[in-house]
Amino acid sequence: MMLRFVVYGFGTTHDALAAEKALADAGIPVAAVPTPKSLGALCGIAVRTALEDAERTESVLSASGIAWTGRVEIEDRVPGDLSR
Amino acid sequence: MPHDGIIYLDHAATSWPKPPEVFAAVKRALGPAGGNPHRSAHRLALEAARLVLEARSAVASFLGAGDARDLLFVPGCTFGLNMALKGLLGAGDRVVISSVEHNAVMRPLAVLEAHGVEVVRMPVDGAGRVDLDAAEAIIAAGKTKAVVCQHASNVTGAIQPVADLADIAHEHGAVLVVDGAQAAGHLRVDVRALGADVYVASGHKGLLGPQGVGVVYLAPGLELPELVQGGSGGESVSPAMPDARPDRYEAGTPPVPAIAGLAAGVGVLARELDAIMAHERRLVQRLVDGLLEVPGIAVLGPAPGEERAPVVSIIHESVEPDRIAYELDSRFGIAVRSGLHCAPAAHASAGTLETGAVRFSVGRGVTEDDVERAVEAVREVCQA
Numbered sequence: 001m002m003l004r005f006v007v008y009g010f011g012t013t014h015d016a017l018a019a020e021k022a023l024a025d026a027g028i029p030v031a032a033v034p035t036p037k038s039l040g041a042l043c044g045i046a047v048r049t050a051l052e053d054a055e056r057t058e059s060v061l062s063a064s065g066i067a068w069t070g071r072v073e074i075e076d077r078v079p080g081d082l083s084r
Numbered sequence: 085m086p087h088d089g090i091i092y093l094d095h096a097a098t099s100w101p102k103p104p105e106v107f108a109a110v111k112r113a114l115g116p117a118g119g120n121p122h123r124s125a126h127r128l129a130l131e132a133a134r135l136v137l138e139a140r141s142a143v144a145s146f147l148g149a150g151d152a153r154d155l156l157f158v159p160g161c162t163f164g165l166n167m168a169l170k171g172l173l174g175a176g177d178r179v180v181i182s183s184v185e186h187n188a189v190m191r192p193l194a195v196l197e198a199h200g201v202e203v204v205r206m207p208v209d210g211a212g213r214v215d216l217d218a219a220e221a222i223i224a225a226g227k228t229k230a231v232v233c234q235h236a237s238n239v240t241g242a243i244q245p246v247a248d249l250a251d252i253a254h255e256h257g258a259v260l261v262v263d264g265a266q267a268a269g270h271l272r273v274d275v276r277a278l279g280a281d282v283y284v285a286s287g288h289k290g291l292l293g294p295q296g297v298g299v300v301y302l303a304p305g306l307e308l309p310e311l312v313q314g315g316s317g318g319e320s321v322s323p324a325m326p327d328a329r330p331d332r333y334e335a336g337t338p339p340v341p342a343i344a345g346l347a348a349g350v351g352v353l354a355r356e357l358d359a360i361m362a363h364e365r366r367l368v369q370r371l372v373d374g375l376l377e378v379p380g381i382a383v384l385g386p387a388p389g390e391e392r393a394p395v396v397s398i399i400h401e402s403v404e405p406d407r408i409a410y411e412l413d414s415r416f417g418i419a420v421r422s423g424l425h426c427a428p429a430a431h432a433s434a435g436t437l438e439t440g441a442v443r444f445s446v447g448r449g450v451t452e453d454d455v456e457r458a459v460e461a462v463r464e465v466c467q468a
Contacts, residue, residue, distance in 0.1 A: 011328040013122040013317050014153055017130075017137040032133075034125040035318075043318030043331075045125045045133065065151075 002075040004051040008061070009039035009070030016045040022064040028053050039070035048074075091418045091454045095447030096238050096266055096395050096425075098288045098295060102349065103448075106292060109348035113341040120337055122317035132340050139347030140330070143291075146350045147283070148274030149301050153329040156300040157338055161265045162188040163311075164284035164300040167333070168261050169193060169232070171308030172282075175200030177229040180222055180258070182206050182214050182244065184430040189232055189263055202226070206233075208433055211386040212242035220252045228258040235267035235283075239430040239443065240385025241368070241392030243271065250279025259306065265289060266393050269353055270364060270447070275301045282306070287342060290447065292349025296342035302329070310335065352448075360448050364394040367446040367455050371396045374459030375444075378466055384434045384441055397425075397434075397441040403466050405442040412442075416461040420444050 010016040016032065023030040028049055035046040049057045051073060061068060092100050117135045119128030136157075144155035158164045169192045173179055179196075181189060183205040197203050204226070206219040214233060223231060231253040236243050246262055253260040259281035267273055269290020275283040280301065287297035302308065310325050314335030319326045326332055353360065372388045375381050380401040386392045400408065409422035423440045424431050431437045444458060 011318065011326060012153075012331045013133055014137060014140065014330055015328075017133050018152075021134075021137065032125055032130050043316075044123055045130070045317075 002077055005048040005074050005076060006051055006054045006057065007033065007036055007039065007046050007048040007072050007074055008057070008068040009035050009046045009072075010043055010066070011069050013043045013045050015066050016043055016047055018064070019061055019066045019068070020047050022060055022066060023047065023049060023057060026056070026060045028056055028060065030057075036072065036074065038072050038074075046070075089417045091416070091450075091457060093444045093446060093450065093454070093458055094419045094421050095450070096289065096443060096445030097421055099269075099290065099292050099349075099447050101449060102294065102345065103292055103352045105348040105352055106294065106345040109344040110294060110341045113344035117340070117344070121340055122331075122338070123315075135344050135347075136338060136340060139343045142347045142354070143299055143350050144301075146354055147268065147285070147299070147301060148276050150276060151304065154302050154304055156302060156330050156333045157343055158298045158300055158333070159296065159339070160298040161263070161284050161286035162298075164298050165189055165261075165263055166192045167300065167311040168282045168284060168308065169196060170311060172230050172259065172261070173201045178202040178204065178226045179230045179232060180204045180206060180219070180228050181232040182208060182234065184208050184212055184237055184239070184242070184427070184433050185232065185234060186238060186263060186265065186430070187426045187428070188265070189234075190429055193232075208242070211390065212237055212240040212384070212430065212433060213386075214244050214249065216245055216248050216252070219249060223252055223256050223258060228253070228256055230259050230261055232261045232263070234263040234265070235273070236271065236393035236395070237385065237427075237430055238266045238395060239397050239425050239427050239441065240434060241266075241395035241397075242385050243267070243391055243393060246280065247278050254279065266395065269349075269357075270361070270393050272357065272361070287346040287349075291346055292352060292448070293346030294342045296339045297346050299346075300333070302333075312336070356448070363448075364446055367450055367452065368392060368394050368396060370452060370455050371444055371446070371459065374455070375462060378459070378463045380466060381462070384436065394447065395443060395445045397443045398462075399436055399439055399441050400466050405440045408442045408462065408465050411465045412458070412461055415465075416457070418458050418461055420458075
């Protein structure tokens with residue numbers, strides 16, 4: 001079954017990992033993943049959350065002062081580790 | 085407490101022994117977090133990246149930086165000062181410095197001076213502290229771009245009025261660059277409360293980490309050209325470094341084991357700093373009082389009882405500093421440092437440029453018994 005995610009790209013690894021931590025701290029299942037080509041040449045690490053969590057994800061990121069510089073919706077058969 | 089038969093009184097050079105937490109953190113960085121932190125996205129690399137993120141947040145918080153992205157990891161304090169000075173200053177610029185700076189400031193400024201930067205020195209008083217009235221007159225006497233001052237002296241232990249200098253610098257449109265090598269981990273440092281625009285610290289001295297990492301706090305909005313270009317893990321098609329912090333200033337693979345150890349050292353300090361500071365004050369007082377009781381010895385810098393960083397340098401009227409240091413090590417297992425301490429300007433100011441001095445510097449883990457034994461050993465060496 002294909003699963004639907006939003007992948008967020010960032011300007012720096014610091015922001016990507018800070019985003020991962022902020023989302024995990026907020027209880028949103030999140031995974032750090034290699035940045036997909038469709039997001040362009042951003043930092044090498046992106047984070048993804050389930051599509052249904054997109055609104056909450058973006059709210060947490062905004063409240064944390066972390067700006068995402070790319071956003072793409074994808075389907076994937078690999079669920080990934082969204083527990084952290 | 086002697087470690088392996090050593091009484092270690094050279095903390096101003098590097099802290100030793102490192103806390104067990106530092107060893108554990110380095111081990112983790114070489115093992116389960118052993119990937120390259122800002123490149124790949126597999127689990128080893130992500131653990132390394134998380135470790136660097138946590139370390140940056142911990143050190144930024146400890147030093148009072150509001151946003152961890154303003155806290156940069158660099159190869160050392162010397163590198164950080166080079167980055168700040170060479171980034172800020174160019175031909176035609178005027179920089180005002182204290183007359184007691186370390187060579188980590190003096191030597192890059194000598195290069196800059198040869199390229200047309202005007203370097204003007206502020207005088208210090210008999211204790212080695214910047215004279216603020218004279219400083220203001222000198223800063224105001226020209227279009228000063230930057231004021232550079234150590235937070236504490238590695239020779240005299242004198243603590244500089246950094247917050248006052250920040251006010252004066254800002255009033256005259258200059259930025260303040262602070263060399264915090266001897267302050268961080270020994271004094272309570274809040275970079276924003278101090279008003280520092282750039283604050284540079286060593287990771288392996290008072291902050292208790294391994295050698296190989298230093299930190300630069302760069303105030304928000306102050307953009308410097310980076311000193312080094314290279315891979316940053318992102319925006320790889322661009323020939324230029326990314327603008328965003330911290331990546332702009334951290335080209336290449338960071339020293340993750342050193343960064344991890346530094347964060348562990350800072351973790352110890354965050355719990356113990358008040359107790360460490362009180363302990364170091366007692367040790368310094370005992371050192372100063374005890375050494376002054378030895379006939380023929382003079383202590384450089386602040387008067388007994390005055391506040392100082394945990395550094396005490398002495399000269400003897402007839403026994404050379406290198407002789408004292410050598411005998412302390414070879415006969416008593418006491419580690420101190422003689423010579424000019426990479427700070428000829430400070431020694432010139434103290435009148436010891438020709439002789440140098442013997443420096444005792446204490447830190448976490450040094451006991452009152454260590455200090456007593458050092459004083460007695462100096463007495464014995466100087467009596468002979």
